Amino acid sequence: MNNDVKLIDYLRGRHSTPVAQIKGPGPETAELEEILTSAVRVPDHGKIAPWRLVVYRGDICASLGEAFLEIASAQNGEMTEAAKEAERVRFTRAPLIVGVISRAAPHAKIPEWEQVLSAGAVCLNLLMACEARGYVANWRTEWVAYDEKALKALGIKEGEKVAGFIHIGSSDFPTPDRPRPQLSDILTYA
């Protein structure tokens, strides 16, 4: 997002950038932490922060790719070279990835569902906080968010769930929009 774009104009056209289009640079640590500080300013019933963030970047991303490949080949048997490469680069396609991890759990007062929703809010807010600083982003999960062994390699603890792996970087060409639902198809006035 251009810095002088009004929020109302941004929201009218907000959209993601496909991962294949995301290149460097990504934000360095100081700017990233400003982005993340904004991103977690979300509605959170009970103020319990039922989420946490994990930054994946640098050498760890290539190592994770090797781990994904090992897990996938043990589960799928013979893989094509293209499929192997897809695993190797899964976490190196963007300069960095932020895992938004839901820690939703039974709570005396706060329904677990609402805790999950709050993690979704962090994901969307993170997309927008990246754009506000001139970066682009894409909210992915992919199989690694649902596989026990992959989750272990990713440092996700038992009981936690991945709300999103937000791929962050830059892009130098515009993304065409995708079809959007017609308001009339999803809106009723009670």
Ligand SMILES: Cc1cc2nc3c(=O)[nH]c(=O)nc-3n(C[C@H](O)[C@H](O)[C@H](O)COP(=O)(O)O)c2cc1C
């Ligand atoms: C929870 C969640 C998980 C997603 N995971 C994937 C995924 O694994 N692979 C994929 O191609 N798109 C995935 N998407 C969709 C991408 O984020 C897609 O680019 C996005 O829906 C584009 O919409 P936008 O332009 O309105 O942001 C996911 C979306 C959500 C909300």
